[in-house]
Amino acid sequence: MTCADKTTGFCLYKAYLRTLKKGATAAVLMLSLALAYITPAAAENGPSLDYTWDYAGGQQSLSDFKGKVVYVDFWSSWCGPCQKAFPWMQKMQLKYQHQDFTVVAINLDVETELADAFLQKIPVTFPIRYDPESDIARAFKLQGMPSSFIFNRQGELVAQHVGFNVKHLAQYEAQIQYWLEKP
Numbered sequence: 001m002t003c004a005d006k007t008t009g010f011c012l013y014k015a016y017l018r019t020l021k022k023g024a025t026a027a028v029l030m031l032s033l034a035l036a037y038i039t040p041a042a043a044e045n046g047p048s049l050d051y052t053w054d055y056a057g058g059q060q061s062l063s064d065f066k067g068k069v070v071y072v073d074f075w076s077s078w079c080g081p082c083q084k085a086f087p088w089m090q091k092m093q094l095k096y097q098h099q100d101f102t103v104v105a106i107n108l109d110v111e112t113e114l115a116d117a118f119l120q121k122i123p124v125t126f127p128i129r130y131d132p133e134s135d136i137a138r139a140f141k142l143q144g145m146p147s148s149f150i151f152n153r154q155g156e157l158v159a160q161h162v163g164f165n166v167k168h169l170a171q172y173e174a175q176i177q178y179w180l181e182k183p
Contacts (some may be wrong), residue, residue: 047140049155053131060129062136066155067081068100069179071148075105077114079145085164086122092176093126099180100153106131108145122153148172154177 049070053060062072073089075082089103103126107115110132119128131137140149144162152158159175161168 001132041058047127047149047157047160049151050141051136053135055130055132062104063127063155065127065151066104067153068102069096069153070151070155071101071103072140072150072151073103073146073174074131074140074142075146076108078109078116081164082146083122084166085119085146085148086124088164088166088169089126090122090124092173093124096176096180101176101180102126104129106136108132108137109135112171150175150179153183174180 014063049062049066052059052063056059062070067098071089071092073085075085086105087093089105092101103124105124105126106129108131109115112130112132115128115130127139140147142162146164147162148160149157150159150162
């Protein structure tokens with residue numbers, strides 16, 4: 001994908017990634033410009049919080065979290081990057097939960113016992129949802145694991161990324177902070 005294929009926000013975000021090598025001040029400025037252009041309109045027809053699905057005789061819904069900034073993460077017990085992401089997501093949950101922020105992790109293991117074993121090793125306090133049939137994963141058109149989506153307080157998709165790289169922790173957190181500052 002090139003800037004010709006994407007929105008101005010995408011182009012500015014790519015420029016931001018290049019400026020990381022040049023210093024923090026330049027990178028923060030470029031990220032601010034990129035985020036200013038990444039709006040819900042740019043994410044039209046994408047994933048949303050308007051999903052409800054059946055699981056274990058009950059219903060699970062993402063719409064319960066509207067009104068908050070929501071970091072939705074799709075994960076599986078076998079996913080190495082997911083194991084690295086969970087401690088960071090827990091840190092974000094604890095740091096920002098009092099600012100109307102939550103992480104919601106959606107597990108895709110067919111055998112939920114595998115997810116339970118994972119959570120025994122890496123306990124978290126944020127909500128866990130299960131999608132063993134991958135219905136929600138298909139609706140979100142996942143392209144890799146883990147896949148993360150940030151929704152603003154209005155329930156609109158405003159950012160997403162595939163994978164988890166510890167080199168990008170500051171970028172991930174900056175996205176959260178940006179949307180927490182918005183009404």
